[in-house]
Amino acid sequence: MSFQTTPIRGRAIRSAPSGPDLAARLRCRVAGQDEAVETIVPYVELFEAGLSPEGRPVGVFLLLGPTGTGKTRTVEALAEALHGSERNVLRVDCGEFQLEHEVAKLIGAPPGYLGHRETHPMISQHKLNAVASERSSLSVILFDEIEKAAPSMVRLLLGVLDKASLKLGDNTAVNFERSLIFMTSNLGAREMEAEFGRRYGLAGLIHDPACPGRLDAIGASAVRRRFSPEFVNRIDRMITYRPLARPDIERILDLQLAALERHISTRLGPAAFRLRLTGEAREFLIDRGVSPRYGARELKRVIHRHIIQPLARLVLDKTVEPGAVVRLEPLSCGSGLRLVVEELVEGEDERLAA
Ligand SMILES: Nc1ncnc2c1ncn2[C@@H]1O[C@H](COP(=O)(O)OP(=O)(O)OP(=O)(O)O)[C@@H](O)[C@H]1O
Numbered sequence: 242m243s244f245q246t247t248p249i250r251g252r253a254i255r256s257a258p259s260g261p262d263l264a265a266r267l268r269c270r271v272a273g274q275d276e277a278v279e280t281i282v283p284y285v286e287l288f289e290a291g292l293s294p295e296g297r298p299v300g301v302f303l304l305l306g307p308t309g310t311g312k313t314r315t316v317e318a319l320a321e322a323l324h325g326s327e328r329n330v331l332r333v334d335c336g337e338f339q340l341e342h343e344v345a346k347l348i349g350a351p352p353g354y355l356g357h358r359e360t361h362p363m364i365s366q367h368k369l370n371a372v373a374s375e376r377s378s379l380s381v382i383l384f385d386e387i388e389k390a391a392p393s394m395v396r397l398l399l400g401v402l403d404k405a406s407l408k409l410g411d412n413t414a415v416n417f418e419r420s421l422i423f424m425t426s427n428l429g430a431r432e433m434e435a436e437f438g439r440r441y442g443l444a445g446l447i448h449d450p451a452c453p454g455r456l457d458a459i460g461a462s463a464v465r466r467r468f469s470p471e472f473v474n475r476i477d478r479m480i481t482y483r484p485l486a487r488p489d490i491e492r493i494l495d496l497q498l499a500a501l502e503r504h505i506s507t508r509l510g511p512a513a514f515r516l517r518l519t520g521e522a523r524e525f526l527i528d529r530g531v532s533p534r535y536g537a538r539e540l541k542r543v544i545h546r547h548i549i550q551p552l553a554r555l556v557l558d559k560t561v562e563p564g565a566v567v568r569l570e571p572l573s574c575g576s577g578l579r580l581v582v583e584e585l586v587e588g589e590d591e592r593l594a595a
Pocket residue numbers: 270271272273274306307308309310311312313314315425426427482489493496536537538539540541
């Protein structure tokens with residue numbers, strides 16, 4: 242059988258509200274997880290084209306893989322790309338719903354029950370709509386650490402994933418037809434580490450061509466052991482995050498340093514200054530902030546302790562002039578970073594900005 246395609250003339254092609262470069266913008270914010278980006282973006286495009294299925298959420302994703310590799314960051318980055326702020330995510334921490342009776346916190350107690358008026362459901366149509374924006378009516382919802390959810394919560398979720406609907410305690414319903422649903426889990430992460438980590442260290446396994454397929458298989462089988470087939474069948478895509486490779490780690494450091502400079506400039510305005518890290522200072526931060534076992538989870542804390550806190554002291558002591566450059570280099574004892582205030586030489590500002 243052959244199909245003929247007829248070009249449609251004269252019809253304006255609507256540009257997507259998220260912009261044609263959504264994938265590129267996500268790749269800029271999330272290092273080394275291109276498969277995740279390429280899997281998620283088509284679902285957003287389907288929604289923006291008005292073609293996502295009726296009576297279902299726009300997409301249901303389960304993000305798996307080692308800790309600190311960008312699962313939660315991806316969801317925040319998508320919210321930022323769609324709505325302009327990483328805070329436009331309705332986040333449900335499933336660790337708070339480990340006991341059967343805690344589900345009332347999620348949907349609110351039925352009328353007549355003790356405390357009905359005081360229990361505001363964690364999920365409501367209003368909250369779901371509030372994380373959409375004028376730029377896009379697509380809401381992003383995140384169920385973090387889904388493996389910790391009590392069985393009654395998983396049963397409730399079945400209806401959400403299948404029918405895009407959740408009945409609340411007060412008998413009203415929440416509609417998820419304009420939602421992208423993300424669930425994250427560390428299921429299988431320990432087995433992934435046991436299988437590959439002992440041999441190469443998690444970071445080394447990226448060079449093993451069998452790695453991606455094998456990690457996917459470990460993740461999928463851990464999920465199948467933990468959840469019912471009904472639940473697993475309602476997931477559109479399971480995405481296994483890769484351990485971070487060295488270039489990804491470098492990019493994550495650059496992203497966090499750029500965010501820090503933006504923060505300094507927003508907070509201090511004309512009194513802001515620039516940062517310049519020596520190669521050794523970068524190594525110092527990476528050594529302490531990134532590990533095969535915890536991914537890049539610690540990096541923010543390390544930057545906080547070794548850069549932001551000492552910078553605050555410089556600002557309070559008024560030892561840094563507006564527009565100056567603060568050079569960071571490791572102390573010779575290796576216990577921290579030395580901050581050296583330098584004068585800005587001519588042309589330096591443009592070079593740093595680049
Ligand atoms: N691939 C990545 N790209 C950009 N930043 C990253 C990436 N991986 C980790 N980070 C940084 O590390 C922090 C922790 O990552 P994130 O919260 O996404 O981990 P996770 O995969 O959700 O881990 P967990 O399974 O423990 O929840 C992020 O806030 C981000 O700053």
